[in-house]
Amino acid sequence: MAATGLAAGAVALAPSLAATTAAASPRRALNTGDRVPALIIGSGYGGSVTxxxxxxxxxxxxxxxxxRDWGTAASGVFTSTTSPDKRGFWLRNRTxxxxxxxxxxxxxxxxxKYVGILDCENMGGINVYQGRGVGGGSLVNGGMAxxxxxxxxxxLLPSVDSNEMYGTFFPRANAGLxxxxxxxxxxxxxxxxxxARTGRxxxxxxxxxxxxxxxxxxxxxxxxxxxGAVPKSALAGEVIFGNHAGKKSLPxxxxxxxxxxxxxxxTSLHRVTKVVPSGAGYSVxxxxxxxxxxxxxxxxxTADKVFFxxxxxGTSKLLVAMKAQGHLPNLSGEVGQGWGNNGNVMVARANHLWDPTGGKQxxxxxxxxxxxxxxxxxxxAEIAPFPAGADLFISLYLSITKNPERAQFQYNSSTGKVGLSWQTSQNQPGINMAKRIFDKINSKEGTIYRTDMFGGYKVWGDGLTYHPLGGAILNKATDNYGRLHGHPGLYVMDGALVxxxxGVNPFVTITALAERNIAAIVANDMH
Ligand SMILES: Cc1cc2nc3c(=O)[nH]c(=O)nc-3n(C[C@H](O)[C@H](O)[C@H](O)COP(=O)(O)OP(=O)(O)OC[C@H]3O[C@@H](n4cnc5c(N)ncnc54)[C@H](O)[C@@H]3O)c2cc1C
Structure with a gap:
């Protein structure tokens, strides 16, 4: 359970720790009555940096x-890529x-149904894939940095000093990751x-x-x-359900x-549901x-400061619900706005027999x-692997396009849930942009799209994203450092800011912005 050395989970408390008073910050899973100086919701990139x-x-x-805490063991923890079991998916009855x-x-x-590692969260017109567990998206992603x-x-972010970002915070993030x-x-x-060579x-x-x-x-x-000198992870096809070795995930x-x-x-296997002002801090x-x-x-x-x-x-849903339910009434109307799918579109091409892609990928x-x-x-467009164990002559691509479409998170008072306004049709601009690459390649090569990988007869994987971004945009829903307007002591630290x-895979930027913002917050807010 504590393989990362710090995941408290719901472990039984050692007597000395159980006796910790509410006023002192405990070194164990949180319990009712605890008061802490800083509570961070989520252990992905933003949360880990914070x-x-x-x-x-x-x-x-x-x-x-x-x-859950997946630990850092070198074998036996994660399910297989080709035949995932319950460990692969977050609380679903079907993969x-x-x-x-x-x-x-x-x-x-x-x-x-199990607290598996990859969530496919259906948000109406789009399935949003996200990592679940200590380490967030770093557990399931392709590591492209x-x-x-x-x-x-x-x-994109004109209010951010880019000299500082490119001189200090992007290098700091790259080193830390x-x-x-x-x-x-x-x-x-x-x-x-x-x-990849065939794709190139x-x-x-x-x-x-x-x-x-x-x-x-x-x-x-x-x-x-x-x-053959070490156990295989990437070369055993491991990625979206966890890597036993090789990948420098956040844990x-x-x-x-x-x-x-x-x-x-x-404190793992705990889901934050409510944040409300309480005295000088917040009750969580x-x-x-x-x-x-x-x-x-x-x-x-109770926490003096809360970092979303x-x-x-996750952050957008919580903030929109808290505002709509009147718990955090002073949040800006910008909360829940500006969400996009990073223009994600997937597609696959069938290569000629003289352009193999390899049985080993x-x-x-x-x-x-x-x-x-x-x-x-x-x-x-990322030239993605399709490790099937046999040469299928398939080139698979995940495109990041400059699709300008945006959606909003909205609270539904009859269900008490937060939905997203995104419609599948909003991905058409992304498809059109990706087509400018792949139509041209197909025409030059005399090849065709595969129509069998995203449905019965469907070329474009346009109903999903790996890169949810926005919902609490920096310098709009928050100030220029992630401080939420209207409620001092609340901060946004993750992909909701972006x-x-x-235009590129997001975690380096999320990490670098978190580095920048927390430096300012530590310097100015934490006395
Ligand atoms: C399959 C896949 C491949 C990807 N490949 C790449 C890649 O190659 N390169 C790249 O840059 N990006 C990639 N990404 C995207 C990248 O992983 C995300 O952009 C990144 O993880 C987002 O970081 P974050 O800090 O915003 O949130 P996350 O990493 O998503 O972390 C949020 C954490 O908060 C937890 N949480 C949510 N709600 C609550 C709550 N109410 N209470 C408590 N905890 C909560 C979640 O379980 C999660 O662990 C990929 C994503 C996927 C799904």
Missing amino acids: ALRLAQAGIDAHIVEMG AQPVSHFMGVSIDKDIE VTPRRGYFEE GVNNIDQAWFESTEWYKF KTAERSGFKTTFVPNVYDMNYMKQEAA KTYLAQAASTGKVTI EMEQIDEQGNVVATKTV AAGSV SSIPTMGIDNWDDAGGPAF PGNL
């Missing part, structure tokens, strides 16, 4: 995470694979990246620029996997560092859940097609 930097400044930081079909037939199957182009970052690059000579020769070759033959993409997966470890980076301060606890209500998602207890603790880091969707992408300068449809379209 916890580490508060702790380093001497402030006890308590993370509340609704997923919801992002690439849902093969040969037109659904590959989903029934599973037991991209610093956005400076010009576009400045266009352990970003590294693939050995290009190895990339050119290994069978494990044949799929076909793109370049149509005149597109391609680029290597940094990653947090330890590329030296991967080379050793290929050499191995920021959260491990946070644990070493001795000033951070994580949470539900403790069991591994089947049943509520086994409700708890109320539940991810774009690393699950970690390292190459992209950069068509961002195309004024008619800026897009960046306008809905970043």
Whole structure:
């Protein structure tokens, strides 16, 4: 349970700790009556950075995470990619694979309901995939670690000093995350990246620029996997249901560092449901859940400061509900606005038999097609693996397009739930932008789209996103450092701050913004 060294979970308390008074900040799972200086909702990128930097400044930081602690064991924890069991999905009776079909037939199957690692949260017109557990999205993502182009970052977040970001905070985030690059000579020769070389070759033959993409997966470890010297993770296809080795997920980076301060606890399998003003701070209500998602207890603790880091969707849903229910009435009307899917669209092409993609494929992408300068449809497409164990001649792509469409989170007073206004049709601009790349490649190559991987006869994977962004945009719903307007002592630290379209994979930017904002908050607000 405590493999990360700091996840308190719902563990039985040691007698000495159980006797901790409410006034002192406890070093254990939170209980009703506790009073803490800083409570952080969520243990993804925003939450982990916040916890580490508060702790380093001497402030006890308590993370509340609704997923379970997956630990850092090297085997036996995560389910398999090709045949996921209950550990793969968050509280569902049936799997919801992002690439849902093969040969037109659904590959989903029934599973037991469990607090699994990947959530497919249906938000009306879109399925939003998110990581669940201590480490948030870092547990399930592809590790692509991209610093956005400076010009576009400045266009997107003009209130942020880009000299500071590119001089200090992006480098700090890249270092903290352990970003590294693939050995290009190895990339050119290994069978494990044949799929990426084929994707590059076909793109370049149509005149597109391609680029290597940094990653947090330890590329030296991967080379050793290929050499048979260490247990395989990326080369065993592990990624969206967790990596047993190789990937520097947050429990191995920021959260491990946070644990070493001795000033951070994580209360896992607890879901925050309410935040209301209480005296000089806030009263925070949470539900403790069991591994089947049943509520086994409700708890109320008090915190001087509350940091929302539940991810774009989690944070936005909480804030919109708290405003609508009158618990945080002074929040800005900007809360819940400006959500986007980072222009995500998936598509697959069928290559000719003389352009194989390889039966062996690393699950970690390292190459992209950069068509961002195309004024008619800026897009960046990750050349994604499709590790099926046999050469299927498939090129799969996840495009990040400059789709300008946005949606709002809205409270439904009859259900008491928060929904998202996004319609599937809002992804058409993204499809049009991606088509500018792949129509051209197909026409040049004389190849076709696969129509069997996202439905019965469906070319575009347009009903899902891996990159939810926005809902509490920096300098709109918050001030320029994530302080929520109207309620001093409340902060947003995660992807909710980022306008809905970043142009690249988001976690480096989320991490760097959190680094920037927490530095200012520690310096000015935490006395
Ligand atoms: C399959 C997949 C692949 C991806 N690949 C990449 C990639 O290669 N590169 C990249 O940059 N990005 C990638 N992403 C996106 C990236 O993981 C996210 O952008 C990032 O994790 C968002 O960080 P965050 O801090 O905003 O929130 P998250 O990392 O989502 O963390 C939020 C945490 O809060 C918890 N939480 C939510 N609500 C509550 C609540 N009420 N109470 C308590 N806890 C709560 C959640 O369980 C979660 O652990 C991918 C995502 C997916 C799903």
